[in-house]
Amino acid sequence: MKKGSTDIIIVKDLVKKFGNFVANDHLSFEVKRGEIFGFLGANGAGKTTAIRILCGLSLPTSGDLSVAGYDVYSQREKIKQNIGYMSQKFSLYDDLTVFENIRFYAAIYGLSKKEIVQRADVLMKKLQLEEARNKLIRDIPLGWKQKLALSVAIIHDPKIVFLDEPTGGVDPITRRQFWEMIYEAARNGITVFVTTHYMDEAEYCDRLSIMVEGRIAALNTPLALREEYQAKNMNEVFLKLARAQTEEVA
Amino acid sequence: MRTILYIIQKEFIQVFRNRRMLPIIFVVPIIQLLVLVNAATFEMKRINMAVVDLDLSGSSRQLTSKFQGSPFYQIIGAPFSYEEAEVLMQDGKVDVIIQIPNGFEKNLIKENHSQLQLVVDAINGASAGLINAYSTNIIMDFNREILIEWLNPIQLGGIRAIKFDSRYWYNPKLNYTTYMVPGILVLLVTIIGLLLSGMNIVREKEIGTIEQINVTPIRKIEFITGKLIPFWIIAMFELAFGLVIGKLLFNIPIVGSLWLIFLSAGVYLFVILGFGLLISTITNTQQQSMLISFFFMVVFILMSGLFTAIESMPEWAQLLDRINPIAYFIKIMRMVMLKGSTFTDISSLFYALVAYAALIISLAIWRYRKVA
Amino acid sequence: MNRFWGFVVKEFLHIFRDYRTLLILFGMPAVQLILFGYVVTNEIKDARIAILDQSKDETTRKITEKITSSGYFRLDRNLHTYSEIEEAFKEGDIKLVIVFESNFTRKLERERQAHVQLIGDASDPNTANILVNYATGILNNYLRTRNAEAIPLQILPETRMMYNKELKGVFMFVPGLMAMLLMLISALMTSISITKEKELGTMELLLASPLRPMQIVVGKVFPYVFLAFINACIIILLGNIVFGVPVRGSVTLLLFENFLFISMALSLGVLISCLTNSQQLAMMISLVALMLPTILLSGFIFPVENMPKVLQWLCHIMPPMYFITIIKSIMLKGNGLFYIWKETLILVGFTLFFILLSVKKFKIRLA
Numbered sequence: 001m002k003k004g005s006t007d008i009i010i011v012k013d014l015v016k017k018f019g020n021f022v023a024n025d026h027l028s029f030e031v032k033r034g035e036i037f038g039f040l041g042a043n044g045a046g047k048t049t050a051i052r053i054l055c056g057l058s059l060p061t062s063g064d065l066s067v068a069g070y071d072v073y074s075q076r077e078k079i080k081q082n083i084g085y086m087s088q089k090f091s092l093y094d095d096l097t098v099f100e101n102i103r104f105y106a107a108i109y110g111l112s113k114k115e116i117v118q119r120a121d122v123l124m125k126k127l128q129l130e131e132a133r134n135k136l137i138r139d140i141p142l143g144w145k146q147k148l149a150l151s152v153a154i155i156h157d158p159k160i161v162f163l164d165e166p167t168g169g170v171d172p173i174t175r176r177q178f179w180e181m182i183y184e185a186a187r188n189g190i191t192v193f194v195t196t197h198y199m200d201e202a203e204y205c206d207r208l209s210i211m212v213e214g215r216i217a218a219l220n221t222p223l224a225l226r227e228e229y230q231a232k233n234m235n236e237v238f239l240k241l242a243r244a245q246t247e248e249v250a
Numbered sequence: 251m252r253t254i255l256y257i258i259q260k261e262f263i264q265v266f267r268n269r270r271m272l273p274i275i276f277v278v279p280i281i282q283l284l285v286l287v288n289a290a291t292f293e294m295k296r297i298n299m300a301v302v303d304l305d306l307s308g309s310s311r312q313l314t315s316k317f318q319g320s321p322f323y324q325i326i327g328a329p330f331s332y333e334e335a336e337v338l339m340q341d342g343k344v345d346v347i348i349q350i351p352n353g354f355e356k357n358l359i360k361e362n363h364s365q366l367q368l369v370v371d372a373i374n375g376a377s378a379g380l381i382n383a384y385s386t387n388i389i390m391d392f393n394r395e396i397l398i399e400w401l402n403p404i405q406l407g408g409i410r411a412i413k414f415d416s417r418y419w420y421n422p423k424l425n426y427t428t429y430m431v432p433g434i435l436v437l438l439v440t441i442i443g444l445l446l447s448g449m450n451i452v453r454e455k456e457i458g459t460i461e462q463i464n465v466t467p468i469r470k471i472e473f474i475t476g477k478l479i480p481f482w483i484i485a486m487f488e489l490a491f492g493l494v495i496g497k498l499l500f501n502i503p504i505v506g507s508l509w510l511i512f513l514s515a516g517v518y519l520f521v522i523l524g525f526g527l528l529i530s531t532i533t534n535t536q537q538q539s540m541l542i543s544f545f546f547m548v549v550f551i552l553m554s555g556l557f558t559a560i561e562s563m564p565e566w567a568q569l570l571d572r573i574n575p576i577a578y579f580i581k582i583m584r585m586v587m588l589k590g591s592t593f594t595d596i597s598s599l600f601y602a603l604v605a606y607a608a609l610i611i612s613l614a615i616w617r618y619r620k621v622a
Numbered sequence: 623m624n625r626f627w628g629f630v631v632k633e634f635l636h637i638f639r640d641y642r643t644l645l646i647l648f649g650m651p652a653v654q655l656i657l658f659g660y661v662v663t664n665e666i667k668d669a670r671i672a673i674l675d676q677s678k679d680e681t682t683r684k685i686t687e688k689i690t691s692s693g694y695f696r697l698d699r700n701l702h703t704y705s706e707i708e709e710a711f712k713e714g715d716i717k718l719v720i721v722f723e724s725n726f727t728r729k730l731e732r733e734r735q736a737h738v739q740l741i742g743d744a745s746d747p748n749t750a751n752i753l754v755n756y757a758t759g760i761l762n763n764y765l766r767t768r769n770a771e772a773i774p775l776q777i778l779p780e781t782r783m784m785y786n787k788e789l790k791g792v793f794m795f796v797p798g799l800m801a802m803l804l805m806l807i808s809a810l811m812t813s814i815s816i817t818k819e820k821e822l823g824t825m826e827l828l829l830a831s832p833l834r835p836m837q838i839v840v841g842k843v844f845p846y847v848f849l850a851f852i853n854a855c856i857i858i859l860l861g862n863i864v865f866g867v868p869v870r871g872s873v874t875l876l877l878f879e880n881f882l883f884i885s886m887a888l889s890l891g892v893l894i895s896c897l898t899n900s901q902q903l904a905m906m907i908s909l910v911a912l913m914l915p916t917i918l919l920s921g922f923i924f925p926v927e928n929m930p931k932v933l934q935w936l937c938h939i940m941p942p943m944y945f946i947t948i949i950k951s952i953m954l955k956g957n958g959l960f961y962i963w964k965e966t967l968i969l970v971g972f973t974l975f976f977i978l979l980s981v982k983k984f985k986i987r988l989a
Binding site: 270271274278281282285286288289290291292293294295296298339340341342358362363364365366367368369370371372373374375376377378379382383385386389390392393396397400401412413414415416417418419420421422424425426428429441445449453456457533535536537538540541542544545548549552553557558559561562563564567584585588589590591592595 | 743
């Protein structure tokens with residue numbers, strides 16, 4: 001990591017095109033070390049595209065990007081050692097047990113045998129999954145799966161964790177618990193980059209970038225955004241921005 | 251290195267946990283062996299014949315009973331006209347019609363030669379050729395008997411003869427099973443290996459777990475190797491299993507060294523599994539992958555020399571066969587199992603497979619993209 | 623009904639956007655036909671032989687020349703001792719060794735008898751058998767011309783090859799190829815495409831839509847009827863133009879029988895997808911239960927009559943054998959429905975049976 005830099009992710013003029021379709025239109029932003037940074041937007045606004053590029057799963061069309069101090073074009077494998085990722089598509093193996101999933105992913109990140117057993121125990125205790133240790137993933141409820149997926153994504157203590165719509169389809173109570181886990185990760189020094197289309201979740205972020213049709217329409221703390229747009233809540237902010245965008249296009 | 255071990259462990263757990271796939275993986279080879287070995291034969295066992303005897307003489311009856319006496323022939327009918335016989339053939343009831351014309355015996359005595367007609371259902375060209383050869387042989391035999399019966403030794407003395415001594419090495423009884431089993435063993439490991447590996451990575455693509463893998467710092471070579479080895483072990487086990495069944499049920503000879511068989515099989519499997527993984531990396535759905543694997547498999551098998559000899563193929567096909575791994579391995583298996591060829595005998599084939607394996611696995615690793 | 627056609631169009635688009643699959647689907651009949659036409663043949667050509675000539679006189683030289691100029695054999699090498707035979711075989715390329723005894727001509731003239739040894743590499747028994755027979759034939763022919771005086775009392779058989787004068791292998795393979803490809807497209811592809819919707823959970827969505835379950839199944843299956851039918855036509859046309867495989871019977875009847883077989887295979891595919899939940903399983907079942915019988919237990923490559931009784935019974939409870947019989951009968955023998963009504967009825971029976979069974983299974987799942 002570059003010395004003295006507090007920005008752990010730096011994005012300048014990120015453009016991603018699929019044929020004629022522009023998914024990311026000149027995005028520029030920085031994420032500070034240790035903060036919870038949110039991407040709020042409707043489906044198809046380009047959130048997932050951007051997060052996949054930052055994780056090294058997809059290449060940008062143009063722009064300068066650095067993640068954890070490494071270049072997205074030439075040092076993707078270095079980046080991958082320093083990040084965790086949890087996608088909206090379910091990513092644990094259905095036909096493996098809770099423990100087997102933990103062991104497999106931990107091993108891929110190069111944890112030693114001792115560390116694997118140790119962390120798996122701590123993790124299952126924390127999630128109260130000890131009894132489900134030998135249950136197949138397909139047999140446990142969705143909420144547990146999501147929490148487990150997050151824990152697995154940060155099992156190797158990454159510098160940053162990317163969460164792509166992590167709470168889709170989960171009940172409100174589990175969502176709260178999930179956000180508590182996110183706060184805990186942040187307390188432990190992990191930078192959290194999260195995308196969501198839930199307005200209430202947006203309020204939990206330290207800073208928020210609102211995406212509309214591939215562009216960043218606004219970026220600030222939730223409080224500042226509400227003041228700037230004179231709105232009671234995030235929902236209003238979002239609607240105002242979206243309306244402005246449509247008018248502009250029209 | 252340690253990472254590879256964990257991938258192998260995971261793949262094994264997944265294979266063995268699949269309660270419905272598991273029996274298929276292990277039952278398929280037995281069915282294949284039993285069915286293929288018995289079904290895949292060009293050996294003629296029964297020829298259905300219709301006799302149209304318009305001569306109704308002693309000789310014509312003698313000839314008919316000669317056919318009747320042969321274990322191959324079954325006289326299905328003795329219609330009074332050729333037209334009736336042809337209806338039987340149209341209906342698929344007879345394979346060959348023999349028509350003995352009126353005056354057959356008379357001509358033989360008076361004019362010293364006589365004709366008769368064979369009509370063969372030639373839709374299956376190969377069988378038709380054999381039926382013709384067998385029938386002609388029986389007629390010639392009959393001819394010789396008549397010669398000896400009707401002529402005196404002095405008349406016979408002027409004829410020169412070449413005595414044939416035909417020997418069939420390595421398989422003196424011309425047992426077809428012996429020949430087929432090594433080839434079928436090859437098919438067995440090929441089908442299982444190619445389909446399992448061909449659908450593997452693409453399956454992770456379809457369910458989405460591949461993303462989670464791609465976002466880790468895992469190296470491409472580790473991932474591919476980790477995927478390769480479990481199927482390699484399964485396929486090697488199947489081969490051993492097949493050899494045991496072949497030995498117990500069909501008593502196939504294993505003249506050469508078992509070690510040599512397993513050594514070449516090991517290399518060959520890297521080719522096939524590498525091929526499957528390559529297909530898996532370039533496709534997006536299991537359906538695509540299955541179709542592509544099936545296509546190449548059928549082409550490779552048909553050209554492999556399993557059913558028909560490579561030497562009888564046209565030049566261009568023989569050239570193409572240089573890139574057909576199945577052809578190499580079937581040749582090796584037959585040479586080692588049936589003739590006891592040694593490593594020196596098969597070395598050029600063996601090294602070709604080694605080069606092939608290296609090439610195809612490198613290709614698979616290269617084609618596996620962690621970035622979409 | 624509009625909704626239904628919309629669904630069908632969507633299914634078509636799915637298939638036609640996937641150009642790789644299409645390429646293979648339409649390339650497959652062409653490539654396989656060419657393979658069967660040119661490559662998979664039992665004809666013997668240029669088989670490599672070695673000769674161990676202990677006489678090296680006029681007669682053996684003449685016979686050798688006759689053998690090498692026949693087109694069946696190519697002289698790879700001359701051997702000098704018996705011990706070299708083993709070596710020649712083990713290296714793998716020599717298929718037949720011909721051994722002439724010493725003083726061949728003298729023995730033939732004085733003792734009226736000379737000896738030839740034909741040693742075949744019977745690790746391939748079929749080829750060995752044929753090669754030995756061919757070589758014998760050539761030697762016998764030579765002998766007949768040498769026995770100048772006419773042999774008395776000759777029976778001269780005259781052979782006519784029905785339906786396939788030149789004994790072309792393709793004639794035999796075209797019907798089987800049709801059965802295999804129709805089975806592949808209709809049964810295998812449909813079962814995989816339906817189980818895929820199940821595996822990815824999109825089947826639930828479809829079932830929750832206002833489309834009736836029957837419409838969903840028919841809609842999924844419809845494009846494959848189309849593809850399979852086109853494929854059958856490609857095979858018939860290519861076979862006819864390139865290899866001269868005739869259609870001697872009624873074209874309408876031929877197309878109708880194709881349609882019947884496609885329906886049978888599709889209902890089988892639907893049945894399989896009712897029974898399975900994963901694509902891998904559907905594929906494995908299809909391969910074992912469908913492709914294996916279609917290729918092996920149908921008379922496609924290996925004649926059913928040559929098989930042991932048990933396997934013959936198995937062939938008779940598998941639809942492909944009936945279809946292949948029908949196609950051969952119509953295309954090559956020019957027969958009408960009169961000769962094949964039994965087989966046709968059996969196929970109709972199979973189709974109804976599979977449809978009934980899948981409807982029952984489908985209802986159980988929904989309940």
